[in-house]
Amino acid sequence: NAGVMQNPRHLVRRRGQEARLRCSPMKGHSHVYWYRQLPEEGLKFMVYLQKENIIDESGMPKERFSAEFPKEGPSILRIQQVVRGDSAAYFCASSPDKNSPLHFGNGTRLTVT
C-alpha cells in the first residue's frame, strides 16, 4: 500500500512564477491536509480538504495561495507569483476519516530564487 505521494520533491521557481504542488493521498483516504515548515520551525497548518470541498482554510495566506482536491486526481496546492518568503517544505497528509492520525508524505521543498 503506497503511502502519501508528493511531487515534485524539489521545485525551484523564480520570483513571480507559479508553483504547483501535487499530493496523492493513501488509498482509501478522502481527507487531505497541507502543512508548511519554515526553517527551524514546526509544521504550520494551511488547509484541510475532502473530495471537492475545502473544510478549513484558516491557515492559508489570504492572497496567492489556493488548494483543491478534485473528485478525480491529486490534491493541488497552488502558489501564484511566488516570493522568497514562500521558500519552505510543504507537506501533505491524509487520513481515512477525521479522527484518525495523519499520514504524511515526504514533502516538496520549494525554493524561490
Next chain:
Amino acid sequence: DQQVKQNSPSLSVQEGRISILNCDYTNSMFDYFLWYKKYPAEGPTFLISISSIKDKNEDGRFTVFLNKSAKHLSLHIVPSQPGDSAVYFCAALNQAGTALIFGKGTTLSVSS
C-alpha cells in the same frame, strides 16, 4: 503566540537509557495530543497519541504522559536506541478537530 511549546531544541542520550521529551500547551480546551517522529528529508511519522480522558498511553518502548492541570505532556522512550535519533514533534488537535498545532520539535540524538 505559540500554543504548543517544546522548550528543549535538543536532547542527547546514551543507548539503553531513557529519553524524556517534554511539551507544554497553553489552551486548556485541547483534548487530544500526538507525537510524531521525523527523519531528515522525510515526512513526519505518527508515533503515539493520548486523549485527555487518560493520563498515560503506552505502546512498546514509547509511553506518553499527560498532566492536564499543568498543561504538560511528555514522551518517554525506554530503552533508547540509535535508530530513535530524529526530530520529535508534539502536536495538539485544535478545538474544531480540523488541524494539528505543532511544536517546533526536539532533536534527539542517541549515541551507542
